[in-house]
Amino acid sequence: MNLKRYLPILQWAPQYGRSQATSDLVAAVIVTVMLIPQSLAYALLAGLPAQVGLYASILPLVIYAVFGTSRTLSVGPVAVVSLMTAAALAPLADAGSPEYMAGAVLLAVISGLMLTLMGFLRLGFLANFLSHPVISGFISASGIVIAASQLKHVLGVQASGQNLLTIGQSLIRSASDINLPTLAIGAGALLFLVFARKQLKPLLVRFDVSSGIADILTKTAPILAVLVTTLVAWQFQLDQQGVRLVGIVPSGLPDLTLPSLDWELWQQLAVSALLISVVGFVESVSVGQTLAAKRRQRIDPDQELIGLGTANLGAGLSGGMPVTGGFSRSVVNFDAGAETPAAGAYTAIGIALATLFLTPAIAYLPQATLAATIIVAVSSLIDLPALGRTWRYSRPDFGAMLATIVLTLAHSVEAGIIAGVVLSLGLFLYRTSRPHSAVVGRVPGTEHFRNIRRHQVEICPQVAFLRVDESLYFANARFLEETVMDLAACEPELTDFVLVCPAVNLVDASALESLEAINERLQDAGVRLHLSEVKGPVMDRLQRTEFLSHLGGQVFLSTYEAWQVLAGDCELSKGLA
Amino acid sequence: MNLKRYLPILQWAPQYGRSQATSDLVAAVIVTVMLIPQSLAYALLAGLPAQVGLYASILPLVIYAVFGTSRTLSVGPVAVVSLMTAAALAPLADAGSPEYMAGAVLLAVISGLMLTLMGFLRLGFLANFLSHPVISGFISASGIVIAASQLKHVLGVQASGQNLLTIGQSLIRSASDINLPTLAIGAGALLFLVFARKQLKPLLVRFDVSSGIADILTKTAPILAVLVTTLVAWQFQLDQQGVRLVGIVPSGLPDLTLPSLDWELWQQLAVSALLISVVGFVESVSVGQTLAAKRRQRIDPDQELIGLGTANLGAGLSGGMPVTGGFSRSVVNFDAGAETPAAGAYTAIGIALATLFLTPAIAYLPQATLAATIIVAVSSLIDLPALGRTWRYSRPDFGAMLATIVLTLAHSVEAGIIAGVVLSLGLFLYRTSRPHSAVVGRVPGTEHFRNIRRHQVEICPQVAFLRVDESLYFANARFLEETVMDLAACEPELTDFVLVCPAVNLVDASALESLEAINERLQDAGVRLHLSEVKGPVMDRLQRTEFLSHLGGQVFLSTYEAWQVLAGDCELSKGLA
Structure with missing residues (x-):
């Protein structure tokens, strides 16, 4: 009984049959195709070499299949957590340097330990202290910062910064360096992806393609953009025109990495790791619960902490970066018919095969294409009209939401989330201190x-x-x-x-x-x-x-x-x- | 109307008459006699030269009489705030050094600015977030730490430390250095003061002294102890026997001091100043409200912030230390019949006269006597049975109280008060998150x-x-x-x-x-x-x-x-x- 609680795989694996395996395999293929460009892109967003994203999409998925309670959650690198990883590591080392990569590994390990410990202590309820308006504001603002941070890749310029102000200044300073071939690739990919998201499905349906297949084809748009732009970059040797490519990616599965034992580094990363843990957990549990409710299943937040914690430990030990359950990928996994966490394990096999055999092709992939896929993916996270809705209903909620958004945009993701939590709790306490x-x-x-x-x-x-x-x-x-x-x-x-x-x-x-x-x-x-x-x-x-x-x-x-x-x-x- | 709000003196001064002046003068004499040894002792407790305590008992009292709303609050150095001052300054400089004195001045100034600002922003309600059990636990534990810190003076040994553990270790290490003449003075003063507090009044009443006069005589016990031990020390030149005396105190009124403009020092002291402000404000408002209710008067917490804030600014500008309204002194002031804040101004005149003319006599005052008066004064603050009462009624309240006590005793006053506030708020939020x-x-x-x-x-x-x-x-x-x-x-x-x-x-x-x-x-x-x-x-x-x-x-x-x-x-x- 207790074993089943801590090893949820025992709840479904004994009854696992052929029909479930078929559904899971189909879902896994679709998610793999979606995850390959995403994992590369999010590694880039986090300031890490592209292969790190692939590494973080293998072992963590297998581990989550054993310890996680959501049947359809798709674990791996996600946009917001990657942005927070970049923000945490930026003050410590140069993006892409060995110290920076070691920092990402350590962040995953500390976050994994924290989440697992919180799970054993049954602290899942702590996530409830993040109010909906604060989460919504944080995700919107993070989406804006992420999109802004990717513009440099689309424009082919050098820029840096952790918030909208610094990124904007940096972009303006380098506006004269725009690389036209890069812009052509980036803007082309962006337009194609926006078109695919908004209009491809109705178009296909009009040409008598069944709605289901049209859906799946729409989801393959990012990999199509990757394939086409990679071919173009290879054909025309665009790197000689100044187009930045992903470059040579080491082929083969990740080695076992041991985290740094530098105690000072642990202390420096502790607060960031805690915030990454909490935000990742909240994102993951929100989508997990929404999807579970649709099939009248349940997830156990305390065991989810253990599932995500061990997945992050796995990410750290295999040279990856912090991971969590992603919103859009989990929805795709669910819609594609995944029935058990085995779908995640099959996806891991798909990514492992890609890591073994596809890395030579990735060398010619333009970074602008990956940036375009990130921009389109995060644009769906941005929900600014929520500000108006919240204003009309509750001024204190609006205040907490606005503070979260403003600080995330103008200072940092960490300041944004902390301000939101402190302000929403403070306002609640203030209201209870002057009761009606x-x-x-x-x-x-x-x-x-x-x-x-x-x-x-x-x-x-x-x-x-x-x-x-x-x-x-x-x-x-x-x-x-x-x-x-x-x-x-x-x-x-x-x-x-x-x-x-x-x-x-x-x-x-x-x-x-x-x-x-x-x-x-x-x-x-x-x-x-x-x-x-x-x-x-x-x-x-x-x-x-x-x-x-x-x-x-x-x-x-x-x-x-x-x-x-x-x-x-x-x-x-x-x-x- | 608004002027009267910000200058409460306008509410009572126009109707000030002879009968009030007489009552206030009598109360002022009694409080002055009580305040002279207390102000010296609390300066010593804060690690400052004795005259600083006197300086902090002149200008602040006059200012509070103008801006304060309590009719009977006695402002000046108090035990808990002096302990917190010592804790804040200990890491920055050696006790008694010029840097240390400058730190005390700055602490008073920052605290004064904070309190005044909070008053204008009407943040008096913030004090409500300190729960009764946390305040009670904090005061008890501070009392224990203060008493322990004074033992070295009674024993005549060198010792240091900011909490019970370090003070205890330090005392044990120096146990062999006990100075017997000091111990005789200290223990004698201690016994006399305990006797005066517990048995002097009944004894006097038995000898047909009226109850009122017996009360007043009892309150003069500390000054009596000071006089007798000073005479003994002078007569027998006890400093040559190793008894530590207060020593030469510069005579004359304090000069105007300007606070340091070292921005880094301001930042280092900001958190301590905030805690001193809040704790001082809560102590002051508690006693002020209790006394006001007895005469069906009211105090205005927001204006109290301004009163205490400007008093602290005055303390800083006249070379003093952080001040607030003291519990026992205010009760004495009230019982002695003070009717308006003018009593405080008269007390200031008394202290100023003492500073001008009595300082030569103070040179022979043994520090052990002052330590004994502190120990007896704080012993009445210690209420450990409150732990049991709180345990029986409410476990969360007990938890917050215990954490406050344990951390104050074992770590520091600042950690204690912060832990108490955070824990009591956290437990309230936890309870509301799992409603009945x-x-x-x-x-x-x-x-x-x-x-x-x-x-x-x-x-x-x-x-x-x-x-x-x-x-x-x-x-x-x-x-x-x-x-x-x-x-x-x-x-x-x-x-x-x-x-x-x-x-x-x-x-x-x-x-x-x-x-x-x-x-x-x-x-x-x-x-x-x-x-x-x-x-x-x-x-x-x-x-x-x-x-x-x-x-x-x-x-x-x-x-x-x-x-x-x-x-x-x-x-x-x-x-x-």
Whole structure:
């Protein structure tokens, strides 16, 4: 039982049959064709030699098939994590240098260890603290930074930078160096890919190609662009025209690499590795859960941590780079009919074969083509209208989202995600520290009590019913004291004060002290404090203290009961509608 | 009006009369007598020359009288802030060196700027994020560290350290160097002060001294100890026996000092200054509010920030050290009858006179005496039984308190307070991320609905009523999805699902997406989603979205209304008692 939890492969492998194998194989072929240019491109984006992307697409996929719980997640290099890898390594070494590659390996290993440990500690819930607007803003902004960072390859110029400002400056400075053959290749590939994404499928369908096959053909557009531009570059020896090619890629499977044991380097990379882990995990779990729900399957976030963690360890030990479950590739895998994680293992075999036999051909692949595939891939991640939707619904959410986007664009991906998390938590805490509260009265003829400012209700001048719409804890304890005492001070006729508690889910030690203080001060003023609708768990806890014996009034099960007892003979007046 | 807000002196000075002046003068004399040894002792605790404590007790008190809103707060050097000053400066320079003194000045200036700025930005609410257990644990642990740090003066040995472990090791290493005359002075002063605190008043009362005078005499015990030990040290030239004395203190008022403009030093001290500001502010506001409530006065936390901030600027500019409102001194000031902040200004005059004329006498004051007064003063801050009380009421509060205490004792005051704040906020967030929820049924014969596991209620198998006891926000959005879908999966007869929302004070953008997803998935399963008891502010917000038009069911004002409509013809069964 426990073994099955930690080795999810045992849940599906024993029943694995021929029909599943066929579906998985078909999906694997399609994903492999898609993954070859992607893995090369994302390695490039991360500032690494192209083969590193291939290496990161072999062992991690096999390991995830053993330890992962999603049936259809496609693990490997992804855009955002590659961008974060580049951002983490840029201050440490020159892109492409041996130190830089060692850094990428170490980043994968540290991230792998962190994720695996978090999985054993069942910390999957931590991902919940990234709010949707922050994730959405972060992904959009990262997409923009990634697209901008690829423009230099399309233009054939030298440029650098980790955010929109530095990249933009760098591009402007080198604008006069544009290489026209590169631009022709890059812009051509870009136009073709955009056309394929937007219009190829309807066109094929109009020519009587079945919708399914049209879909698959559309997905092969990137590999087609790769093939055509590689052939062109080879035929016309474009490298002599200044077109930058991928160049000689060592052929053969990756060797086992051991991570650096330089403790200082571990410390320098720790924060980046943590952020890469969390962002990768959130991306992976989001897509995994969405796809699982469609087939009424479930994924286990804690085991996913272990699956992704071990996959990253595998990536590190085979000379790769940090990996996670990619959004678009997983959707393709799902749509292509993958039924089990075996599809991932078959994809790994496909990539391994490519690494063994296709690397000579890759030498002539123009970098501009890879840049074009990245730009088109990330453009679908950018969702700026979400800003408007969020603004209309919730200003605090909008604030957190905007801060994430602005800092990611203008400073760095790490600052963006940290600002988003801190701000969204801070705003939540701020809101709970100034809770909404309402003086309530009885909806006539019912046992229901509502805000006297919103509803036509009955009120009794001698009895105040105050509903506090928040758990009572240290951040709002003082606020509660002030609210109650201000209200009591305004109502000279008052004899009874009922705190209506259906929204109070917690009374912590600080709030308990405040309740004691309120009770005492009301008693001094000749007013009895009562509670109503106190929830079971809160009541259990209060009963362990002396508060209830000090309480001037009583605890009523329902507010209506309190109303009957305290306001039974009251001369009622009407609240405002 | 606005001028009165920022200059609270305008609220009381125009009506200032003779009777108030008399009360304030009496209180000022008593506080001055108490403050002279305290200010010397706390300067020593902070690692500064004794006169710095006096300097910090002149200008800041005058400034606070102008800008502060508490009528009875006694501002000046206090134990915890002095300890934090020592902890902040220890890594930068040797105690007592000119660089160290410049650091103390800068710390006061930065802290003053921070507090004043926070006051103008109305950030007084930030203090609410320090929970009572964290504050209590921090003060207790600081008290222990302070007492331990003073033992070296009582024993007459050299020792150092910023936490209990290092101080303890240091004391043990130097145990053989104990200076017996010092120990005699120190232990004698200690015994006398403990006796004065515990038994002097009852004894005096037994000898027919009136209770009020007995109180005042008791408070003069420290100055008595100072006088007697100084005379003894002078008479017997104890410095030649190895007893460490305060030594020559420059006489005269402090000169104007300008803070260092070394930007790097500002950055190094920024975090410490922030912590000192926050801790000092919280201590000050706590005692200020307690005392104000006793006389039905109020203090304004935002203006208090400005009062304390400008007082610290004054301390910095007159060669002093960080100051705040002290607990015990303020209580004495209050009990002695101070009516306005003018009492503080009179105290400043008293201290100024002492600085002008008494400094020659201070030269022979043994440091052991000052250490004894500190130990006795802080011993009243230590409240370890609070740990037990907190444990019984709330484990998370206990956890935050224990972490604060352990880290303050074993690492540093700064680590302790940071750990306490982070842990208490983290635990609150963790709890809200896994909210309590209850399936509810109708309490027979009423319109009231309670948990089916706790109360004998009626339930209808086709209609589920789920009450979620928490605001819905990003951290629990996924949890909500899981809870609802698990429940729906267990009830095959279900046709309607009512989310009972009296405890939902907020639905943020992430939770809205989850509600949309829940609604869709329930619709797929043939179940309608309804809401009941949605609060006004939450409803206002939902109405700005398309969610309500997608909703499979309806929104009911009360749960009873939902019950009547949905479960009207239902064959009811009983929930468990």
